[in-house]
Amino acid sequence: MTFRLTFCSLIALAAASPALAEPVFNRIASFATLDNMAGDEDRTRATSAEIMTATPDGKRLIYSDSPLGAIGLIDIADPRAPKPLGNIAMDGEPTTTVVLGDTAFVGVNTSESYAKPSGVLRSVDLAGGQVVANCDLGGQPDSVALSPKGDMIAVAIENERDEEVNDGAIPQLPAGFVLRLPVKDGQVDCAGKQVIELTGLAGIAPDDPEPEYVDFNAQGDLVVTMQENNHIVVIGADGAVASHFSAGSVDLDGIDTDKDGKLDFTGSLKAVPREPDTVAWLDNDHFATANEGDWQGGSRGFTIWNRDGSVVHESGPAFEHALVRIGHYPEGRSGKKGAEPEAVKYAEFDGARLLFVGSERGSAIGVYDVADPSAPVLRQILPSGIGPEGLVAIPGRNLFASANETDLGEDGGARAHVMIYERAEGTPAYPTIASQDLLGWGALSGLTLDPADSSVLFAVSDSAYKNQPAIYRIQAGSPATITDKIVISKDGKPAETIDLEGIAADGKGGFWLASEGNPEKEIPHQILHVDGKGAVQQQVALPEDLTAGSTRFGLEGIAMAGDGMLWMAVQREWKDDPKGQTKLLSFDPATGEWSGVRYPLESGEGWVGLSELAIHDERLYLIERDNLIGPAAKLKQVTSVALQGLKPAPLGGALPLVEKRVERDLIPDLQQWNGYVQDKVEGMAIAPDGTVWTVTDNDGVDDASGETFLWSFTLGTQTAAK
Structure with a gap:
């Protein structure tokens, strides 16, 4: 009590x-x-x-x-x-x-x-x-x-x-x-x-x-x-x-x-x-x-x-x-x-x-x-x-x-x-977000909306809790409330060797999850399909000819288009990518076919990469950011790529380079709490009415302030800079 x-x-x-x-x-x-x-x-x-x-x-x-x-x-x-x-x-x-x-x-x-x-x-x-x-x-x-x-x-x-x-x-x-x-x-x-x-x-x-x-x-x-x-x-x-x-x-x-x-x-x-x-x-x-x-x-x-x-x-x-x-x-x-x-x-x-x-x-x-x-x-x-x-x-x-x-x-x-x-x-x-009970949460790294109720979001935590990968149900509010924690399981036990960085509702009560691999630690790059209770139904590894040139900067975000295609963002360049370009991958669950395009990254201090991907109104929306914190942070933004006319090419050959549009600078948003600018903006979901929900990853608190910021804005608007 x-x-x-x-x-x-x-x-x-x-x-x-x-x-x-x-x-x-x-x-x-x-x-x-x-x-x-x-x-x-x-x-x-x-x-x-x-x-x-x-x-x-x-x-x-x-x-x-x-x-x-x-x-x-x-x-x-x-x-x-x-x-x-x-x-x-x-x-x-x-x-x-x-x-x-x-x-x-x-x-x-x-x-x-x-x-x-x-x-x-x-x-x-x-x-x-x-x-x-x-x-x-x-x-x-x-x-x-x-x-x-x-x-x-x-x-x-x-x-x-x-x-x-x-x-x-x-x-x-x-x-x-x-x-x-x-x-x-x-x-x-x-x-x-x-x-x-x-x-x-x-x-x-x-x-x-x-x-x-x-x-x-x-x-x-x-x-x-x-x-x-x-x-x-x-x-x-x-x-x-x-x-x-x-x-x-x-x-x-x-x-x-x-x-x-x-x-x-x-x-x-x-x-x-x-x-x-x-x-x-x-x-x-x-x-x-x-x-x-x-x-x-x-x-x-x-x-x-x-x-x-x-x-x-x-x-x-x-x-x-x-x-x-x-x-x-x-x-x-x-x-x-x-x-x-x-x-x-x-x-x-x-x-x-x-x-x-x-x-x-x-x-x-x-x-x-x-x-x-x-x-x-x-x-x-x-x-x-x-x-x-x-x-x-x-x-x-x-x-x-x-x-x-x-x-x-x-x-x-x-x-x-x-x-x-x-x-x-x-x-x-x-x-900005708290749990009802002692569920234990942190390191939120991906967001999606409940297709049946746009006031409900689902988030995943990353490898900060490597032995308890989980999905969190969030009721929007001020603060938002975590009402449930669903531990990802395989064969009745918490799933191992996964690093969840993206989540997409499948429209049938389950979820597709993006897991960031790390070849140095023998963690595979993969996507997983789980049911509403978090039980793994399917694990799909990225093709070997694609991962041969991979690094530890893998999948960051997953979203499902209206035609059922899954889209994923690769955080940074892999060994087979031109400098300053990374990949957006597509996967057809019905046929098992993979394809992709290249995405042009901004230049900046530290490194620049993608942290999330969402789909709204026939456009792919992405979080593009540097890895810097406080006054050193210069790039935290939402961009978009048109889905209409986008023709991903089969993997293994030349991939087309997409054109992006900058939608919002997130640094003014991150300044509204009057602390230092957080480095990891890692979750985004977009409601049918254009409301964008965004969340930061608090790194599981160790060697971090522990602050998690969950906020929303409307597409087409911009917070004034301080």
Whole structure:
């Protein structure tokens, strides 16, 4: 019942009329951290946005950038148009920054090694952009917190373990501790620092506490997580340990426990240590932890606690289940810590008491109403960049921001980003698609319409779930709803060695499917005919004289013409194709005959190829795109080729070259969610009235933001560019 209510609450909020709906968060801008580099710097270098804060006026964001050894600054005076303010070198690894007035206090790790940890608190004059003072911390800092009154800074000196030593087991000395540093006249009083020892408290490794995160409440109390020790400590305003307790464990049911190429939420784990990472006070008596896990645990959710250690609320798998429903579950982490909630942030917006929970691996942020801490209510899930690490609330400006640390530039993927959201009346723009139940979905790579009901679509997922190829039934709406999942089977078992990239309804209750082959992995190029239950009725391999020159860039899309002919797009040139040309193949199911034409591809950076094919009003419609992401993406478009008069030639000889017509630039469409432009627009279906449905492939979440965008437009229209 809880899971159904969670899904229904998201649907109801999205569907509520703007006049009646309570305010919601929507993303209004994104900022790539590489844009803080100077023009003559090497922008291919790795960069990151980790822990982040805002200046007191809420008009600047400051994030730590460990790869660059700097803090980055962003001007958000106009939050819809963030501007770079550059980086300030820290001569070490910055961890956390807090701001008082126009001074930023930055914890910086200067350790020579794990065995010889060291660190400083650097005072940075934000007006001049220079370090003006340093305070030796006597160890490696992690979290830094500023008291609400501005009179005290606390630092968690973690002295973290070396995960390459003894399989990362603790203890590994020297021991960490917590520091309290008085602030006088806006400056840190280093001479007045107080060392609070935490040894002897935890039951796991009492000699090696490794404090992870600290947070102040309004009366000056500190709460400290000791993640590897699965322990929590409350320190009073006098600097003495007031209480401490084990973070305990959680029994988890309805979860995916195996990294096996399929989504199966029927597993269970017992007595999983919470191992909390981030902690945030809700008031003077309650705090919340994100139970990411590190060494031996990670319970995939969050917990709300009384300060005496009693549990007020345990989310269990509910947060992860909410991510499953919107396609943000990272199957590649099933054997470990699942969605890994790493960050929590509490704030009050116009009296609404909200807890934000960031999933590092699911790359999304849950927004919970915690007016009653014992019964949090999920209000929204926000799309984020990859790996949200730092969360910032700016209630005075109705703004929220996330720092997303993962930089995949070396692999041609998305760069690290900061995302900015605004709270206002309206409806959530995200998710665009969600499932009713724990069906498990993602990596949508092909679309078709139900011939009997143009409000129903069917999609397929690609090899991200290689051991569970599936068809998904989708009811159009806002958001669209996945109502069924049909696993493709052969001889009663999930079909193997297929990579579904296209789907076409056969008009008789079944489907034709296009499977992209890969000669390097001995996966055949083929099409399959399945019945309405997903059972394979026929497998048709592409002719050998055609596949002799094939590559791993195979079939991407399949459609059935009115005469019963099947048309398929080959993504890129094969070895027998002229440069810049690929093939459109036709197959007659009645005779088994193959034929084809050549299609001229645009030139561009990266590579350019076809991702989908659909048929409408005697024309073949195709998605043609580059493989680039973010600002590098230049080509995402819909084109068409006239079927009338098209005469495909038998394979093996010369194939005629078709003329194409560009129908729509999809980049403005992809910009409407105010994140970075996604690279994989891979599904398209066209209704009889000319409505075009388009969907992106979220790559199964691993090494991707997990965002899936499903939207529609009408042929002959064009979204205005931003």
